[in-house]
Amino acid sequence: MDYFLNLMASGLVFGSLYGLIAIGFAVIYRTTGIVNFAQGEVMMFVLYFSWMVGTFISAPLWALLLIAVVVGSLFGALIEKIFIRPMIGKSQFPIIMTTVGIAIVLRGLVPIFWGVDSAPIDSPIKGHLFQIGPVFLLGDQLFALALFIAVSAATWAFFRFSRLGVAMRAAAQDETAALLMGINVRRLQGLSWMIASSVSGVAGVCYALIIARAPDMWQLGFQAFPATILGGLDSPLGSAFGAAVVGIVASLSGGYIGFGLKEISGFVIIIAVLMVRPYGLFGEKELERV
Amino acid sequence: MRTGHAVETYGRLIALSTNRVTWGWVAALLAGLVVLPWVVTGHWLVMMTSVLIAAVGAVGLNVLTGTTGLISLGQSGFLAIGAYACGLLIRDLSVPAELAVPMAGLVTGLASLLIGIPSLRLKGLYLAITTLASSFIIIHVIMQAGPLTGGPFGLRLPGVTFLGLSIGNGPGMYYIALIVVVAVVLFVNNLMRSRSGRAWVAIREHEIAARSMGVNIARYKLLAFFVSSTIVGIAGALMALQLRFITADVFGVFLSIEALAMLLVGGVGSVAGAVLGAVFIVLLPELARTLLSVFGTAGETGSALVFEIRIVVTGALIILMLRIEPEGLIGIWRRVKRYWLQWPLPV
Numbered sequence: 001m002d003y004f005l006n007l008m009a010s011g012l013v014f015g016s017l018y019g020l021i022a023i024g025f026a027v028i029y030r031t032t033g034i035v036n037f038a039q040g041e042v043m044m045f046v047l048y049f050s051w052m053v054g055t056f057i058s059a060p061l062w063a064l065l066l067i068a069v070v071v072g073s074l075f076g077a078l079i080e081k082i083f084i085r086p087m088i089g090k091s092q093f094p095i096i097m098t099t100v101g102i103a104i105v106l107r108g109l110v111p112i113f114w115g116v117d118s119a120p121i122d123s124p125i126k127g128h129l130f131q132i133g134p135v136f137l138l139g140d141q142l143f144a145l146a147l148f149i150a151v152s153a154a155t156w157a158f159f160r161f162s163r164l165g166v167a168m169r170a171a172a173q174d175e176t177a178a179l180l181m182g183i184n185v186r187r188l189q190g191l192s193w194m195i196a197s198s199v200s201g202v203a204g205v206c207y208a209l210i211i212a213r214a215p216d217m218w219q220l221g222f223q224a225f226p227a228t229i230l231g232g233l234d235s236p237l238g239s240a241f242g243a244a245v246v247g248i249v250a251s252l253s254g255g256y257i258g259f260g261l262k263e264i265s266g267f268v269i270i271i272a273v274l275m276v277r278p279y280g281l282f283g284e285k286e287l288e289r290v
Numbered sequence: 291m292r293t294g295h296a297v298e299t300y301g302r303l304i305a306l307s308t309n310r311v312t313w314g315w316v317a318a319l320l321a322g323l324v325v326l327p328w329v330v331t332g333h334w335l336v337m338m339t340s341v342l343i344a345a346v347g348a349v350g351l352n353v354l355t356g357t358t359g360l361i362s363l364g365q366s367g368f369l370a371i372g373a374y375a376c377g378l379l380i381r382d383l384s385v386p387a388e389l390a391v392p393m394a395g396l397v398t399g400l401a402s403l404l405i406g407i408p409s410l411r412l413k414g415l416y417l418a419i420t421t422l423a424s425s426f427i428i429i430h431v432i433m434q435a436g437p438l439t440g441g442p443f444g445l446r447l448p449g450v451t452f453l454g455l456s457i458g459n460g461p462g463m464y465y466i467a468l469i470v471v472v473a474v475v476l477f478v479n480n481l482m483r484s485r486s487g488r489a490w491v492a493i494r495e496h497e498i499a500a501r502s503m504g505v506n507i508a509r510y511k512l513l514a515f516f517v518s519s520t521i522v523g524i525a526g527a528l529m530a531l532q533l534r535f536i537t538a539d540v541f542g543v544f545l546s547i548e549a550l551a552m553l554l555v556g557g558v559g560s561v562a563g564a565v566l567g568a569v570f571i572v573l574l575p576e577l578a579r580t581l582l583s584v585f586g587t588a589g590e591t592g593s594a595l596v597f598e599i600r601i602v603v604t605g606a607l608i609i610l611m612l613r614i615e616p617e618g619l620i621g622i623w624r625r626v627k628r629y630w631l632q633w634p635l636p637v
Contacts, residue, residue, distance in 0.1 A: 101608035108602035
């Protein structure tokens with residue numbers, strides 16, 4: 001039982017990393033209808049850049065987090081402005097391939113700028129071991145979990161209550177009607193990229209804190225795909241929930257079955273979900289009119 | 291000056307090309323490719339062989355993505371199945387290579403049906419994600435099946451011959467690839483003008499409209515999966531023959547993206563475009579390296595970060611082509627040709 005609970009807890013910790021990326025996927029999909037295949041790479045780039053700034057001014061962890069949010073939103077706005085906005089009006093395939101192009105450019109640029117060595121973040125909260133009942137968690141793991149819950153709650157509140165969030169939901173539901181109501185849809189799409197990139201910046205800091213920063217951390221983007229698919233591509237909170245499930249499933253299958261199932265259990269989930277409910281657990285079913 | 295295009299018989303309508311000049315150019319190109327090993331040797335001949343193998347893969351992917359409009363981000367998985375099937379057939383069952391290559395294609399085609407059936411309900415984005423996920427699963431299974439595939443230690447092929455050509459020496463492997471490319475290009479070009487080819491284009495343009503015209507969507511989608519993956523599997527088998535030592539690392543995600551980049555750069559939906567794109571993408575790193583060595587500044591970093599530079603250049607190229615020339619190189623060629631034919635009239 002203790003083994004089971006500890007597996008659950010470590011699954012939740014990894015799930016929270018997936019979840020922060022998955023929220024980014026969902027926010028962008030919800031407002032723009034495209035999947036940003038560069039989410040993991042954006043995370044990596046934002047983290048490396050903020051790290052550079054952070055070490056320059058020798059910032060503590062909370063400041064690094066703040067820098068990551070700022071750098072993330074600026075970077076997201078930049079990408080949207082330069083690469084995505086000119087493509088608006090084209091079909092889905094070219095836009096998705098543009099994000100794939102951005103992804104591999106960033107994947108190559110990071111080792112060129114900052115080298116291939118991996119390095120962990122040093123922080124006083126890292127060494128502490130906390131015991132909650134039979135479950136043991138490290139300080140950095142708890143930190144990631146808490147951040148994930150906070151970001152999920154903030155995203156939910158943003159879409160539920162804030163003026164901008166409601167406008168974003170309206171734009172997602174019916175772009176033309178939203179435009180007629182005086183909503184600047186283009187600007188909202190830019191905003192969604194800013195939110196997604198800053199959330200992935202937070203994910204990057206957590207990842208570097210728990211594991212290390214490394215030029216292959218973009219793979220977290222792929223690992224977060226199952227979470228968004230499970231929860232529904234257009235539902236940020238659903239994606240967050242999906243991430244927790246995927247993390248726990250990965251951890252349990254790794255702990256009890258083995259065969260490296262931990263790494264691919266998410267992809268098996270993707271295929272299963274897409275066969276049964278292609279729009280995810282909390283997503284809305286798309287109807288096509290002729 | 292050609293002013294119009296009038297055909298009188300069905301035979302002329304479905305002929306590969308009714309234009310003698312086109313046939314002349316094709317013959318000249320083929321002759322050039324046949325005598326190539328006497329002109330270039332060593333490294334560049336290996337590069338040319340890689341170009342031909344990539345062309346096989348790109349033409350295969352084009353059937354699925356370009357013609358039928360089903361985006362696949364999982365080409366590396368299919369290539370891996372083809373390569374490992376060919377390697378195992380030759381190494382463990384001593385099947386002659388002439389048989390092993392088409393059999394590897396067939397195995398890949400059948401395996402692709404497994405992925406094709408669930409994805410019948412899926413479109414666009416979701417299909418891209420499913421194929422991506424399945425490629426991860428395929429590579430993982432290959433890594434785990436250690437006793438059979440050698441797992442992380444890879445699989446080594448013995449030196450064999452294909453139609454009397456040795457895979458070990460440069461010209462031999464080059465001619466094997468050339469034979470396969472010619473066969474595949476002829477096959478696909480003919481297929482495109484058949485009932486299936488037209489059905490695929492109809493599905494790409496509008497699925498619901500195609501269905502109401504009597505196109506059996508499920509059947510033609512699965513057929514597209516099967517044909518495309520069979521060709522891609524053959525490309526994988528050729529990779530195994532050329533490399534003679536394969537590991538799962540060869541078949542990373544980047545390979546799938548590169549395959550799509552070939553289509554985008556060459557021109558989506560056109561066989562000639564896929565071949566052009568393959569030539570361009572495979573030779574791109576060489577071009578980048580030559581440029582770097584001319585400028586000389588980044589010599590040392592350049593050699594240490596070859597792979598990184600390659601992916602940055604490929605990514606930038608994808609973005610640029612999508613923005614500036616969505617029809618790809620073949621689109622530029624068509625425009626130039628039309629301008630030439632219509633001159634002095636405006637296009």
